[in-house]
Every structure is written in structure tokens, then in C-alpha cells.
Amino acid sequence: MDLTKTLTALLKNPAQFTEHCSGTKLRRYQEQVIRAIVESVTCRHGDTIVVMFPRQSGKNECQAQLEAYLMTLFSQING
Secondary structure, three states: OOHHHHHHHHOOOHHHHHHHHHOOOOOHHHHHHHHHHHHHHHOOOOOOOOOOOOOOOOHHHHHHHHHHHHHHHOOOOOO
């Protein structure tokens, strides 16, 4: 599989993208949050989403992976 096809496939699934690109396997609750935010962004819902996890449960990791995913997803769009 060439790089373009691989990246296209990974950009369809934030959890797979994260695991492939950073080696980080998201926890189920992190994956659910990321999917909800990605859906809101890509469908232009304009939702306000507040994420509350207990201490030491991966909030910053979740945010970093989400940002990396969205920046890659929209990297070819001139904004």
C-alpha cells in the first residue's frame, strides 16, 4: 500500500491514526471523546464540548492526539 492510500485510510479513523503515527493506543473513553469532537468539527456543528476526566487519565494526551489528527486532516485546506 502506498503512502497516500495508507494516510487516506488512517484519516478515516482517529484511533488508528493515533496508534499508527504516534504508537499511542487510545483508551475507549478517549476515543469516544475524540470521535465526538471530530464529528462536530468535520460536520460543522459548532458544538461546545467540555471534556472532564479524572486526574491522570490522559486529558492532555487526548488533546494532543486530537490536534495532531485534525491538523493532518485539514493540512491541505487553505485557511
